[in-house]
Amino acid sequence: MALAVAALFSWNKARRYRRPGHGRPHMDRTLIKYALTNIPAGQAVTVAGWIRTTRHSKGGFSFLTINDGSCMASIQAVADGKLANYADELVHLSAGSSVVVTGALAESPAKGQTVEIQASEVRVLGASDAATYPIQPKRHSFEYLRTQAHLRPRTNTFGAVARVRSALSFAVHEFFQQRGFLYVHTPIITTSDCEGAGELFRVTAMDLADLPRDPAGNVDGEQDFFGRPTFLTVSGQLEGETYACALGNIYTFGPTFRAENSNTPRHLAEFWMVEPEMAFCDLAGDADLAEEFLKFLFRVVLERCGDDMKFFNDRIDKTVIETLEHVTDSPFERITYTEAIDILAAADRSWDYPPRWGADLQTEHERFLAEETFAKPVVITDYPAQIKPFYMRLSDDGKTAAAMDVIVPRIGEIIGGAQREERLDVLEAQMKAQNMAPDDYWWYLDLRRYGTVPHAGFGLGFERTVQFITGMVNIRDVIAYPRTPRSADF
């Protein structure tokens, strides 16, 4: 009976604390973002978090600035010297310590905040040694914070990045779900090793110290776990196409792996990609979706991440809010590759790589178009077929493919997409021209054998989107634990 009563009590308690504004059921705490905005002065609250800074007054009280990650702002607690643990514990508190503070919300008499907590109790959960805590209350370089990736989310910048990234992830699903797209989980482990999207990571369960060999002396993939060589996916596109060609509109959102030895502020070996695929859709419809999608994401962060965006605008890049508002309000520029070449050739400036029809656009070309010529996102379509992968639809001119890149200022390519080749004979010819074995893609070709339809899709680099939105310069600082060549710490 006593057990039943206790269970009922804790059930009620849990239910109560699942209201918005409250945290985990087993601890009665108010998120700081609600304490700062939604709760009237005079009401008692309990907040829990990590101390950012302390200011101890010899007058017999201390100011504790506490952050719990629920929002950009911290809340100030005033701890009076009369508290039982004041002399023993509280005057020794420093940055990084975890505390639970209970007290009445009060209008703050001083500048810097509108409300503060007059603490009636400050419970120290975990002290933090100020002499060795790696996150000092001062400015740190991003390079240094990368070496402290487990603690950097406690800083303003990385807390804001995490909140924006989360809001964006939700918005990705919101955008597609509202439009009836199905979320498809495409495989992480794949067997196709020539999708043309980059070098692959090998997946194996073989003993690397004692590799099985075939009679010719080569490593025998048939003796591996799957009975054939396997890799981490470089794209869910081909599998995505199969679901689009059954269910209409689909999207994927998951991790992607490229073993390229790329050392730039825009590349990761493990990154997240959003890949919608639409049946009964052509290149123009693909570009429409890309534009609508990006604008939706930008609008969401402007509306829902105001404090975080203000921080990025103040401290990281003074143009990000203006840029997002401008981009949201105006149509993307749309030009063909051929038009782009003409613009570049006519530009009054010198090029390290002179623009030439048939050659891929260089970074300097894309930046010129997105930053100087148009100063907004640019959709470039209809690239020469020979510089694009086999699956892109060959246009009637026989020279160009129905390809599409979206480039944005500062980041460059953020989306790459295409209308897919739906004609079996043309697709097979393209594969052979690129030294691919059509038999390896029998299932992909089946889509063209049985009820083929025009379809199109694209891939959005999720981290590059976060970079564009936040102004963060290095892609390693918009993902929790970046994986890059020679670097997979944590």
Add this chain to the structure above:
RNA sequence: UCCCCGAUAGCUCAAUUGGUAGAGCGAGCGGCUGUUAACCGCUAGGUUCUAGGUUCAAGUCCUAGUCGGGGAGCCA
């Protein structure tokens, strides 16, 4: 992978022509204060990335490597 730059106190950086290793912040202690980038004073803190080399003498010059940054390529 290629080109350029860098590595000095816990962090961010100085150090003249090759000639005794410095500051700010942070930390500790003290003072002061409804403070909030707090302020004032004192103290501690160094194998100058690693391994070689040149030199009477190397943080500084040379070689190689490691790591980091920027640019390029590859791409999202």
